[in-house]
Amino acid sequence: MKFEEKLDELVGVEGGYxxxxADSGGETIWGITAAVARAFGYAGAMKDMTKAQAKEIYRARYWTQPKFDQVGRLSAPIAYELFDTGVNMGQTVAGKFLQRALNVLNNGATIFPDLTVDGAIGKMTLYALETYLKARGVTGENTLLKMLNAQQSVRYLELAESRPKDERFMFGWQTNRVEM
Structure with a gap:
């Protein structure tokens, strides 16, 4: 799957206006909140934002800015999972999920040094991911994907428990966002 296909899939899941x-994101179209749209230069009515404009914002805010594009050079499936999680939960949360998983998969820091879990994808996180994937191969990539999805699932559970208004979204989140 190429990034454009993943982007089309995500916009389809997010839907229109x-x-x-009850949604903490407030007014959205194609999954882009008004606050994010304004921050990225969109000044029109939210109902009027085109898919093409939304895709430009997705690419800048949720793919390039958090460096998920650089993760994609090492593993497209991992990058797409981070992208999806970043859109729905925030890029920093997605980055922390990756760092946490890598830290417990590094065999007591024998494969690479433990990472600071700050959610920022930088040289150390990219090095750790590359080293991990070289050491563990396709099975390791699949295991890491499972761990990212498991963390995402648990985070949705925690959100719904702490904010009962989010219970109405739980089924859709688990159905459309968490893959196993």
């Missing part, structure tokens, strides 16, 4: 008072 929504202004649900």
């Amino acid at each position: 929504v202004n649900d008072p």
Whole structure:
């Protein structure tokens, strides 16, 4: 799968215009919140944002800015999972999920040094991922994907437990976001 295909898939899941008072994201279209749209230069009515404009924002904010594109050079499936999680939970959360998983998969820091879990994808995180993938191969990549999805699933559970208004979104989050 190429990034454009993943982007089309994500925009399809996010859907069109929504202004649900129970949604913490507020007014959105194609999954882009008004706050993010404004921060990336969109000044029109949210209902009028085109898919093409939303895709430009996704690419800048949720793919290039958090360096998931650089992760994609090492593993497209891992990068796409981080992208999806980053859109729905924030890029820093996605980065922390990756760093946490890598830290416990590094065999007591014998494969690479433990990472600081700050959510920022930098040289050390990229090095750790590259080293891990070389050591563990396809099976390791699949294991890491499972761990990223498991963390995402648990995070949705925690959100719904702490914010009962989010319970109405739980089934959709688990159905559309968590893959096993």
